Structures are given as structure tokens and as C-alpha cells.
Amino acid sequence: MDGSLDRLADAIELVNDGRASVLERVTAVLVGLQRRDAVDALAAAGDRQGAQQQDGPADVALGRSAPALNDVGIALEAFVQGLDDLAAAAVTDELDATQRRLVESVVTVGRAEVSTTRALAAAVRTALPAYADLGVQLDEWLRRARAGWYRTREEAANAYAVLVAPGRPRLEAARVAVTSADGRRVAAVERSTAAIGLARRALAPLTTRPTEVAGPPSGLPGG
Secondary structure (H helix, E strand, C coil), rough: CCCHHHHHHHHHHHHHHHHHHHHHHEEEEHHHHHHHHHHHHHCCCCCCHHHHHHHHHHHHCCCCCHHHHHHHHHHHHHHHHHHHHHHHHHCCCCCHHHHHHHHHHHHHHHHHHHHHHHHHHHHHHHHHHHHHHHHHHHHHHHHHHHCCCCCCEEEEEHHHHHHHHHHHHHHHHHHHHHHHHHHHHHHEEEHHHHHHHHHHHHHHHHHHCCCCCCCCCCCCCCC
């Protein structure tokens, strides 16, 4: 393989690995929030048994969110380095104008994906204290439920509403911010995936390495 194509292949591989790692870690972050939201919904409905069953697994999932959030930053660094290397490697006479344009498009939309992922990470980081407080409130409500404080489902739901009311505005604001940021990230991921698909097909005649990456959509061709 020509040296310039080898550099292009190395950059593609770094983009692939970095992006796949980012997507995996973002999923871990969001699952933690979603699991706690699910327990909150059960408690709000007065479902003491359902909330009790889901609370422990939700605590475990949320406990993984903060470490995964830190890992997102590390994975983004690799993704960014891959995009920078890809931009530099695309400046080669081995690519025709169309191939170069498609690779440059991957770099552009990839950087937009990085930006929206960083914004999501910031929103989650801001939201985590509200979710931690919700966990404390859930634990107290469940303790009272086990002690027989609530005779009916309706009574349990009303008591939970009163218990979480002081922190509810902060929690809802955090949820809105995370949902909005993730919506922008998902749209950016879709644009990146489309651009990567076009570039993969255009570069396929030049490549000898595997062209698919296992895991979430992240597949530039291997070089």
C-alpha cells in the first residue's frame, strides 16, 4: 500500500475505534439516568413492589454513569485525534476530488458529533447531583413503604409526590437539558453515520483492511 494510503488507513482506524468507544460510553451514561427515571415513575405511581425491585439495579447502573462519563472524555480525545489525522491524510494525490470531498465531509460532521457529545456530557454532569438526591428520596420512600406507612397505592403515590416536591423542579430541568442535548447528539451521529457510509463506499477500491467496525454505527473503512 502507498505510504499516504497507509496513513489514511491508520487515521480511519483511529476514527473507528475512538467513535465506537464514545458511543459505547455514552450509552452507559444514559442507561444509568434512564434506570433511575424508571424507578421514579414507578414510585410516582405508588408501585411499591415495582420500585423496590428496580431500585437496586438502578443504583448500580447510575453508579456506572459517572465513571463512564469520565471515559467519554478520554474516548473523545482519540476520536478527535483520528479526525485530525484523517484531515491531514486526505491531502494526498491518491484520492480523487470526490473521495477527498467525502473524507473532508466525514471530518466536518465528525467534529460536530464531538461537539454535541461534549455538550451532552456537560448536561449529564450538571444533572447527576439531582439524580443523586432523587436516589436518597427514593430510598427514604421505600424505607417508609417497607415499614407499612402506606396502606394503598394512592396513598403511596401521594406521599412520594410530597417527598420529592422540593427537588422536582431541579430534576425536571436537568432532564430537559439532557434530553435536548442528547437529541442534538443523536442527529449529529446520524449525519456522521451517513457521511461515513458514503466515504466507505468511495474509498473501498483503495482499501485492503476490514471495512466494518463491530458495535455501534461507526464504520469508516479500514485502510
